[in-house]
Amino acid sequence: MAERATDEPPVLRTARSLLGRIVGHGGVTVRLTEVEAYAGVADPGSHAFRGPTRRNAVMFGPPGHLYVYFTYGMHHCMNVVLSPEGEASAVLLRAGAVVDGLATARSRRGRSSDRDLARGPARMTKCLAIDLSHNGSTIGSTGAGFVLGPAVAVDADSIRCGPRVGLSGPGGDGTAYPWRFWIDGEPSVSAYRPAKPRRRG
DNA sequence: CTGGTGATGATCT
DNA sequence: GATCATCACCAGT
Incomplete structure (x- = not known):
């Protein structure tokens, strides 16, 4: 069947639903104001695009787990996997x-x-x-101390979307799919700075 | 505000 | 060996 523009990956709905939700770990609690969706193996911007590897294995697994990865030699980023097993989507x-x-x-x-x-x-x-020790841990488990709590009310009219950040490469720059979602007017929303190709020195 | 750049190492090809 | 879903810090407008 031909795809229609109105058909959007289910993970986009999941991403929007996460805005305003409470995340607590390690004695700190935050209210989510900005998320980004990654839609499985068909999404050139996703770590899952080239198929399963050891790093992205959690994405291919069942829902309800954290996907944490280490990048740029010093930074960790965290995703939640809430899509069905095998879909490899994450937020x-x-x-x-x-x-x-x-x-x-x-x-x-x-x-x-x-x-x-x-x-x-x-x-x-x-x-x-x-950090990496939390990769694959269960969302909401008290063992790891990670909690994805209820939402603090978000006005649907204040949800915005736009290009994803930091992506580059053929078919995968941030503007290809506007799958970054945020709450308009929130000071904690990160500034959008287009990715620039750089050489190592 | 914008733009440039060094840091720093796991991961994949 | 190249890439990387980034950040801190700096200088300039």
Whole structure:
């Protein structure tokens, strides 16, 4: 069957539904203000695009788990996998506002304004003390201390979408699919800075 | 605000 | 060996 523009990957709905939800770990709680959807093996921007590897294995697994990866030699990013097993979709948690554990968050993030504490995917994992040891852990488990809680009300009219951040390559730059979602007017939403190809020095 | 760049290592081909 | 779902810090407008 031909695809229609109105057919959107189910993970987009999941992504939007995560805005406003509470995430708590390591003594810090944030309210999600920005997320990004990655739609399985058909999505050239996704880690799952080239098929299963050891790194992305959690994406191909059952829903209800965290996919955490390490990048740029120093940063962690966290995703939630809520799609059916084998679909390999995930939602990157890009930014949030700290609503509890402010002192702990500040101490983890060093010199940073409060608005920047969890403003960006790597800042958020540092704020919440999430690292590779949490890859594959169950969402909501008390063992790992990770909790995906209820939503604080979000006005549907305030949800925006736009290009995904940091992607490059054939068929995969950020503007190909506007699958980054955020709450309009939230100070903690990360600034969009287009990816630029760079050479190593 | 914008734009440039160094840091730093796991992962994949 | 190249790439990377980034950030902190700097200088300029």
